[in-house]
Amino acid sequence: MGIGRPDLTVAIGDWQLANPIMTASGTFGYGAEFADFVNLNRLGAIVVKGVSVKPRIGNPPPRIVETACGMLNAIGLENPGIEKFLTDKIPQLKKYTCGIVVNILGDSLEEYCTLAERLNETDITAIEVNISCPNVKKGGVAFGTDAKMVYDVTRCVRERSDKPIIMKLSPNVTDIAAMAAAAEEGGANAVSLINTLLGMAIDIRARRPKLANKVGGLSGPAIKPIALRMVWQVAQRVKIPVIGIGGISTVEDVVEFLLAGATAIQIGTANLVNPKAAEELIDGLENYLLENKIASVKELINGLIT
């Protein structure tokens, strides 16, 4: 393997990524927000903020709270809606040579289907399906907490689109590997995990929740051990690639997730704290491979000895 540069490429089905580092939905805007800090073209992929059928103005403020080594967010999935997204954002996103993954969300099975169909006409790289949202027709139970619903959403999205489909799993479940298996059975090309853990913070002076939405999603370094455990459990259960997410902020974190079985990883909250994080981690990973004389990042994937 000589003194050449290590091979950072990984594959999710037919999709070849320049490297396993993506940015997580909702923490990297539409890419442009970070153009001053990061060479976007170097990223494995950008996952854009979740898009829904109709525009959403999101939750009232306050929307974020700092917690011990983490944060709570209840943004409320603010986004311009699929039509405005297609006209305003897609042309801009096309300029980047990295993978473009569009994260979608819905209130109902039909909304997911519609979104998949509309995006199938574009030349985005892949679709990531956020199933942490409540299913309004099922009394607000989150799609991602019921294996049958996970299967149903996966199927419908699968049928409407030829793009690689990534099902993004919720960690607020007893058995996340069962949800991953349902996604696999439904035809997903990959699963990504974890989305945020449901949490809360209280303003003791006002005696009110700190978030207007009362509860929000916990992310950041605090949740990394939970995310890593779930990625490991899921990687043992399914054959499709696993994309690891949750509290990743250092090269060591990236390597841990790859060893646990992730084919790629996403950087979330770390982008907010350090806008150069994603690019620094690509460089850091390359250096790590060089220093440890590892020819290809693929050698790390699933490399855990147990």
Place this chain on the structure above:
Amino acid sequence: MGIGRPDLTVAIGDWQLANPIMTASGTFGYGAEFADFVNLNRLGAIVVKGVSVKPRIGNPPPRIVETACGMLNAIGLENPGIEKFLTDKIPQLKKYTCGIVVNILGDSLEEYCTLAERLNETDITAIEVNISCPNVKKGGVAFGTDAKMVYDVTRCVRERSDKPIIMKLSPNVTDIAAMAAAAEEGGANAVSLINTLLGMAIDIRARRPKLANKVGGLSGPAIKPIALRMVWQVAQRVKIPVIGIGGISTVEDVVEFLLAGATAIQIGTANLVNPKAAEELIDGLENYLLENKIASVKELINGLIT
């Protein structure tokens, strides 16, 4: 209300606690370990390290890992077994005037029943039932992740003991309020939550899990937002008292849990970091009430405005 000292007492059924601050199982030994740091008699209660029917030597090392604002532990429930506990530990525990809660754990329904029966003969204050353990007869599924098993364990312990029964819930579930409801239905006098969240850490040099047990329980400030959310959800669902646990280390944390609906709280990991934590929090809570002219801590319980 004058300048009198605020009333810190709370009640769990017929059990009157001097104050709502207990120490969490596994983080405070058998009390004696902290006698140099804390006036044990001032505590609301000491919850001792979990005890099983047979002695257990626990998991091989390494057993603990530091994480971002938290820790993972896989102690493996090391304990001397109920017989040695009764002869060696109980006499010592009797010397303290605070409440003494014995945390029990088992591999099977029968073990829980046996433990409850043995402890019923002693003059301990209450029994806390750790149901995060795997049920060996049900393929190792944790008791606390299945409402039916939660109900069954509660019932059997209830039938064998007249002591107040506290069911300690696992957070590794989709719907913790459903577990609390099952415990209530089974006859529990209170529920305590949360136990640790399942997590993992990897030594990237050795490419092995950092814990010999591979996975472990995440605790500490990192998990506080999750614990608080769960306590709030459970307090809305059940009528029996809720004991809040998870990442509590400051007076603000204590007040948050009380507002969310906890009648009492337990200090866990904070004891390890600051051995005086529990007593400092009693003083801190008293000062908080004084400064805010609140006559009784009971005014805080369930005081959240939503």
Place this chain on the structure above:
Amino acid sequence: MTNYKKTKHQLKGEIKNISCGDEYCRITIEAPAMCQVAEPGQFVMVRAAEEKSNDPLFRRPFSIHQVADGLLTIIFKIVGRGTRNLAKMKTAELLDVIGPLGKGFHVANMQRHYLVGGGMGIAPMHFLAESIYKQHPESEIIALLGARTAKELDAFAHLNSLGYLQVATSTDDGTSGHHGLVIDLLEQSVAARGSGAVYCCGPGPMMKAIALFCKDKKMPCQVSLETVMACGVGACLGCAVSGADVIGDGYLHVCKDGPVFEAAKIWV
């Protein structure tokens, strides 16, 4: 991306000067790239945790107090963990900063400018006064500074020595200048001198009162808002605030659409 020019930078700025008391702190760092593009009213976000610590997690936002010769200065009140950590730093250490961020004040093409600052809201006024003076050297520039007590104004004593700036102060307790609210000063000044452009930064209620006064007097008014921020670059959508017309436009985002807004966008 040819011709693409960066307007935001991340850098480790060497601390050239730091002076901290018990309550306030003033830090000057070397940051030529930022100084070149910064505009008054913009802010920076500073990492406030120990290296490799994630607690506290978020960067902390501070208004740019002054830029000069490649040096950027912030002034802040020590209120919590982040500011306490920053106050412990030493000359020659490196401060991890991103900026300049957000939309700053638009310097109005007018003959009279009222810079109204309340408490730490005075911080951006130095840079603003200088910019107005550079663009409109002939214009009248009046700083009206409110605080709870005289001590709170100490951090900004140097504003008195800017030749082009007329300074009046008010305090809640009467220990400096007018005994009362800063809006009293504005009302008196406008009555005495006439209308002008108003630039305002301070506590919400103060800004709202001034905004409504300006609306009444038909004077242009800009306000600089504060919220908790995570990213500071418009990515997380965490810094939303309700504008005057929430439903039409949705929420405003302080770090991207602001922190400086036309007052009418916020209060009607």
Place this chain on the structure above:
Amino acid sequence: MTNYKKTKHQLKGEIKNISCGDEYCRITIEAPAMCQVAEPGQFVMVRAAEEKSNDPLFRRPFSIHQVADGLLTIIFKIVGRGTRNLAKMKTAELLDVIGPLGKGFHVANMQRHYLVGGGMGIAPMHFLAESIYKQHPESEIIALLGARTAKELDAFAHLNSLGYLQVATSTDDGTSGHHGLVIDLLEQSVAARGSGAVYCCGPGPMMKAIALFCKDKKMPCQVSLETVMACGVGACLGCAVSGADVIGDGYLHVCKDGPVFEAAKIWV
């Protein structure tokens, strides 16, 4: 609880002296209560995060290097976040410490004592040498200090000036004393002077080799173990290690049963 005497304390010890290089740091704090009860081989646990920060969470354990006149000294290598934070502290700041913890060295009633330290395992040897000297002033006290390179021994140069202590060193690279392992020194010394009690602290493989050598020579040997610790007081059971007889006695707990153990308890 009458007659109850505290053997462990938690205190904020004022830093009387701190001297840190790039690699090592030596801190002396005021801690009379601890000094009164401390025994050689015991350790303290120090809070290493910023005030109110929970990252890093655990206290850090350090051997007691020396106690004198109510002052307690630790010497440590800067290896990670916690030690880096500590190295930034200043004289007159307060160090949050609990201790003394654990079971220290038992001073053997013998005429010859070999104190064998490897790397930072040298830290407890000063206090130990002093204690042996106090109890057995006539005895021969020999310190055998191993390190990778001479620079690593700098932090302990003062041991050479203790009149009652004979010091020999070894380094892996030959830059100080014997070019080789510290066990070579022990073998040579024992051959030359005769057997004695061995007190050992250093890397695991070094201690194991020395333990087996002592077993062979029928010399009493105590070893001081290291593990990650959370509480340091025997409560969390996190610091378990496998002893020579795991199944019989279960695991040993370094913070409570140790850190110093009879070598035979660990290696057979």
